[in-house]
Amino acid sequence: MTPVAAHRTYTLLGPDGRLCRSGTPGTLGGHRRGRLYGRLDCPSALRAIARGHYTEHRVFFADEATAIAAGYRPCAVCLPDEYARWKTTRESSSASS
Ligand SMILES: [Zn+2]
Structure with missing residues (x-):
């Protein structure tokens, strides 16, 4: 039996x-240059990864709150509800500035 690396860090x-x-893997993936976050199995992200232009800018987040705090926005493809909410919030806040 091969011992599993129980303490790998992410x-x-x-x-x-x-x-x-972190001792636990992230639940969300993100694109550093695009300032986007989304699901790890996001079809849009996977397509970009397959093209080979994504991995160097790929980042991971522990949860949604962390991604938002870091200034990232939800992906419209895999998180349409979150994206709609983010868009509404952004439009109302930019209208007052
Ligand atoms: Zn996505």
Whole structure:
């Protein structure tokens, strides 16, 4: 039996936008240049990864709150509800500025 690496660490993006180590894998993936976050199995992200232009900018988040705190927005493809909410929030906040 091969022992499993029980203590592997994952590099996640923290709420301050900086990378940090975590003992648990992220639940959401993101694109650093696009400032987007989405599901790990997002069809749009997987397509980009297949083209080979995504992985170097790929980041991971522990949860949605962390992604939002880091200034990322939801992906319209895999998180349409979150995206709609984000869009509404953004439009109402930019109208007052
Ligand atoms: Zn997506």
